[in-house]
Amino acid sequence: MDRSGAGLNRFGLTLVGLLLLAGGGLALARSLGAWGTRAADRPLLSAGLRGFPDGHPWFWPAVAAGAVTVTLLGLTWLFAQGRSEKLTGLSLEQDGSGVTKVSAAALTSAIEKEVEGLPGVEKTRARLLGSRKHPRLAMTVSYAAGADLQALRSHIAGFALVGLRTAVDRDSLPAVVKLRLVDSSDRLPEPRTPE
Amino acid sequence: MTTHAGQRRPARTSPAQAPTVDRTARRAARRAFRPRRRLPALLVSSLLIAAGVIVAAEVISTLVGSPLRLVDYGRAVSWLTGTSWNDPATRAAAAVISLLGLACLLAGLRPGHTSLIPLRSDDPHLVMGVTERGLRRAVAAAAADVEMITSVRRVKVRRHRVIVEAETALRDPGGLTRQVGAAVTRRLEELGPRPRRAVSVRVRSTEG
Incomplete structure (x- = not known):
């Protein structure tokens, strides 16, 4: 998923924490x-x-x-929270003939449609994150109780992703897929599992 | 925790090394599903900005010759000169600052709760996770598919164990317990939630 700012946040929180703890500890001592x-x-x-x-x-x-300086650092840190790693497009290298630009929306909507066609899938959201050189796919699949989790999983891993990798001409496109169970209106007459 | 990488590089592992691949994928999964700590970061950065702005405004306005006097400087100085280091107020303030520091430190260093359960992946470039609810439902469905099980009362998903409570109309649920256990174990094997979970089954008979 989108990890923009995650490292910076860890670093900033740790640094501020250490400074406060050191100051407070020395004063207490x-x-x-x-x-x-x-x-x-x-x-x-x-x-x-x-x-x-x-x-x-x-x-x-x-x-x-x-x-x-503290104010400027704080502002930089604050604005980093609004940033996203989302890519709008990809450059595909072609043999000898330069680069082709592909819009990320075209790629992600293709894989979204592909997965949405599976039984039990209610909604999908796919995004390309990272950099143009090192893109990766982040996808959230919301499925209903009737879906077969294992079938869903193997289809995404073995089929949908392969299609996307072929489309972007990469053997390996790192992907993070989040499978979310959402309740559908037509519930199966199935196990009662209290939450 | 030395990696702060926002950028995940494809891991270099050959497909033959299945355990290594799985470990790489698992590590990537753990990182991918971890929180970004945006809320504590927002809070602390806002406080830093506020403190910086107040101090800068105060000092610069005084240096320029038209003090803003946002803070009653005289009172602050007289309090600081009149309060000793071993004053209870000083101790309380120092303790509060230390605790705030500890809170920040923990927010930055603790790995953070992951809301998703990573699933086994044979592909080091693919990280897949399922919600706990989703795993519970899959386990319940596997148990309910066993013949003579009338209902699955409860499924609990723990870190290393899945507990299934089911009901049957049969008088002797002994053999069913094994069957349900096998069905759930098979389903878990297919899905491969990490870490591996053992299965406990309790089948109750509804026949008096």
Whole structure:
């Protein structure tokens, strides 16, 4: 499925977590007397610390620059959440005669139709993700209780995907398929399985 | 967890090495179905922006000579100079910050709950997963297909075990238990949910 931003989110959350944990932990340690009771008795903002910016004119501009940097990093991170790995098209290389462009929608709607024709399948959604060089297929298949899961699975793996791979002229197009059971209106007179 | 790759490269495995292929596919499946952690990321990035904007606005406006005074600087300074490191308020604040940090760290490091059960795949480039509900229904259908089973009361899917409770009109359900177990095991073998699950069957007789 779409993994855009997943790595960045892990990295960002881990980094912020480490910084907060280190800061909070050090403050807690000092307040509990890890550096002696005298250090613990001192005020948070000592006179020496308070006078620091007066003797160092670069201090406040540095703080401002730091704050602006944090804001920009935060904005970059925030905007990364809206990005998607979705591809709109693929370039197929042809022997000697250059490249042909194929729209992703044409490819995905072909495989969607193919799978939707199977018994019990209610809805499919296929997308091409990744980069033009390394595309991959993400597909969600919603099927009704009457469908044969095993038949569905083997048809997608053995037939629908092969068709798509042939269409894009690749031996291996990585694919992620999500099979979702959705309840249909015409339920089978079948096992009662309480949720 | 060193891989942050958004880009999944085709794994280099020969088709002959079936166990390796399966392991590669399984690893890919686990990653593909994992959450992207968008909600915690949205929250933390928004907080970072808010903090950055407030500090930058405050400091820059003061440097330029027309302080905004979003924060009562004098009061903050007098509180900081009047509060010692071992003050309960300091300890509470430090503890809260540590906990927030721990929460962020866990959100970033924990593998995250996957909502889909990966299915065995002979193709390292194909990752397929089914919802727990879907697997439960497939198991129930397999059990219900066994002759003399009148209804499947309950199917539980655990990480390493599938538990089936069924009913029969027969007085002695002993042989049926084995049959249902075999049917469900066969179905699971076909589908190949990972990790492999053992099957427990309980067949109850509805005949008094």
